[in-house]
Amino acid sequence: MAGILCLIAACLAAVTTTTAQAATALPCDIYGSAGTPCVAAHSTTRALYSGYNGPLYQVKRADGGLADIGLLTTGGVANAAAQDSFCANTTCIINVIYDQSPRHNDLTIEGEGGAGRADVGAPANALPVSVGGHTAYGVEISSGMGYRDNSTSGVAVNGQPEGMYMVASSTHVNGGCCFDYGNAETNNQDTGNGHMDAVYLGLRCEFGGCNGPGPWVAADLENGLYQSNTGTSAGDPGPGILPYVTAMLSNNGQNHFALKRANAQTGGLTTTYSGSEPTVKSGYSPLHQEGAIVLGTGGDNSNADVGSFFEGVMTTGVPSDAADSAVQANIVSAGYGGSNGVPGGSLTPGSSISLRATTACCTTRYLRHANGDAVTSVISSDLDKADATWIVRRGLANQSCLSFESKNYPGDYLRHSNYQLHRQPFDGSGLMAQDATFCATAGNSGAYTSFQSDNYPGYDIRHYNSNVYIAHNGGANPWDTTTLWAQDTTWEVTAPWA
Ligand code: AHR
Numbered sequence: 080m081a082g083i084l085c086l087i088a089a090c091l092a093a094v095t096t097t098t099a100q101a102a103t104a105l106p107c108d109i110y111g112s113a114g115t116p117c118v119a120a121h122s123t124t125r126a127l128y129s130g131y132n133g134p135l136y137q138v139k140r141a142d143g144g145l146a147d148i149g150l151l152t153t154g155g156v157a158n159a160a161a162q163d164s165f166c167a168n169t170t171c172i173i174n175v176i177y178d179q180s181p182r183h184n185d186l187t188i189e190g191e192g193g194a195g196r197a198d199v200g201a202p203a204n205a206l207p208v209s210v211g212g213h214t215a216y217g218v219e220i221s222s223g224m225g226y227r228d229n230s231t232s233g234v235a236v237n238g239q240p241e242g243m244y245m246v247a248s249s250t251h252v253n254g255g256c257c258f259d260y261g262n263a264e265t266n267n268q269d270t271g272n273g274h275m276d277a278v279y280l281g282l283r284c285e286f287g288g289c290n291g292p293g294p295w296v297a298a299d300l301e302n303g304l305y306q307s308n309t310g311t312s313a314g315d316p317g318p319g320i321l322p323y324v325t326a327m328l329s330n331n332g333q334n335h336f337a338l339k340r341a342n343a344q345t346g347g348l349t350t351t352y353s354g355s356e357p358t359v360k361s362g363y364s365p366l367h368q369e370g371a372i373v374l375g376t377g378g379d380n381s382n383a384d385v386g387s388f389f390e391g392v393m394t395t396g397v398p399s400d401a402a403d404s405a406v407q408a409n410i411v412s413a414g415y416g417g418s419n420g421v422p423g424g425s426l427t428p429g430s431s432i433s434l435r436a437t438t439a440c441c442t443t444r445y446l447r448h449a450n451g452d453a454v455t456s457v458i459s460s461d462l463d464k465a466d467a468t469w470i471v472r473r474g475l476a477n478q479s480c481l482s483f484e485s486k487n488y489p490g491d492y493l494r495h496s497n498y499q500l501h502r503q504p505f506d507g508s509g510l511m512a513q514d515a516t517f518c519a520t521a522g523n524s525g526a527y528t529s530f531q532s533d534n535y536p537g538y539d540i541r542h543y544n545s546n547v548y549i550a551h552n553g554g555a556n557p558w559d560t561t562t563l564w565a566q567d568t569t570w571e572v573t574a575p576w577a
Pocket of ligand 1: 257299301378379
């Protein structure tokens with residue numbers, strides 16, 4: 080009888096603990112309480128321990144100045160305003176991503192490897208997002224960018240069990256190798272099968288037979304991105320195109336690994352594979368992890384990939400399903416979002432808008448992207464709506480002006496190049512920052528709004544034959560024609576389609 084009471088008491092205690100934890104515990108609190116503590120916790124957006132109040136990352140200014148960016152509150156969201164003020168009117172890169180765990184496994188810009196030249200740092204302001212209504216910056220990885228720590232503490236080696244997750248985006252992916260976060264070689268070389276154990280998100284389908292167009296979550300176990308023991312999708316079509324995705328990998332290091340994925344904005348985890356280590360090639364059972372940590376490249380610094388990273392942790396030991404689920408619930412409750420909670424339809428930074436053409440021919444057409452180009456079109460499908468929605472950002476090159484970030488491609492901006500407008504990922508260059516900055520003026524036709532190029536004064540955003548340009552009234556290009564110039568360069572800022 081006493082035993083039964085004891086069991087009930089323990090059960091009640093467990094329920095109470097779980098309930099209390101769900102309200103306050105952050106990912107590394109959850110994993111710690113579950114007996115699988117974090118040995119790495121990286122994020123540029125938020126704390127991953129409720130008691131953390133140290134720096135999240137370090138930015139490096141074009142003049143070489145360095146600043147650590149911390150939190151608004153203990154256990155809270157990044158202090159993006161500190162970055163904005165330090166980097167005002169110049170460019171900054173992310174120089175260090177600090178490890179919030181007591182292990183101090185900080186990530187710095189990755190050096191040369193067997194398959195890639197030394198990386199460069201990600202532009203610090205390329206990926207503004209909203210977390211719980213506060214602005215924060217993610218890490219926007221373009222090809223040639225990556226971070227690493229080859230001298231870590233506590234990270235699994237030689238067949239030890241571990242888990243990891245990252246919050247990334249399936250809107251910013253490619254088929255280049257390899258947008259990874261996790262365990263890799265300590266010498267930046269491919270040292271053989273099983274020498275890695277990192278979670279991957281992207282379009283790379285190394286074994287054929289992948290389900291649907293991707294992207295997919297996979298385990299990079301070296302010389303293979305495995306969605307299952309045979310490499311191919313185990314019937315899973317992947318997360319679809321979502322701005323925020325949770326990608327999880329656990330591996331007991333001996334004979335079993337599991338992959339899970341989720342929408343990081345809502346809902347729970349889906350286990351896409353749980354079974355034996357790869358069987359199509361040898362060397363993975365047991366693993367031979369070396370314990371370095373990589374972000375944004377393959378183990379040998381293969382760096383042809385792109386990706387967006389917001390947060391990630393690694394644990395010692397394989398986390399329980401319950402802990403993983405609690406972590407996913409916490410990620411959802413963090414409130415990742417594309418704009419900053421500003422009501423839509425205005426030119427206030429953080430607001431989502433659409434831009435309607437005002438020329439008589441074309442008043443049902445909106446400025447949207449299609450295949451990477453800016454065009455105007457009538458809007459009907461959900462895809463049209465998403466493509467025609469822009470998040471207003473403070474100008475990348477001029478804080479008095481504006482930039483327009485794609486709603487469904489976070490980190491991609493409207494920019495001109497050879498006078499034509501395109502949607503492109505911000506590459507951190509001063510040129511792109513300028514090309515993507517426009518200053519709002521009173522509408523040239525006497526109503527609404529026009530947008531003048533920051534680096535080509537006198538050139539305004541104009542639609543012409545359904546394409547979109549910067550155009551100078553009476554200039555040399557066909558789209559500079561004075562006929563309808565005032566109307567074509569005048570836009571109505573509307574509530575967002577998406
Ligand atoms: O396993 C895929 C990639 O192959 C690894 O990340 C890299 O080290 C190797 O080129």
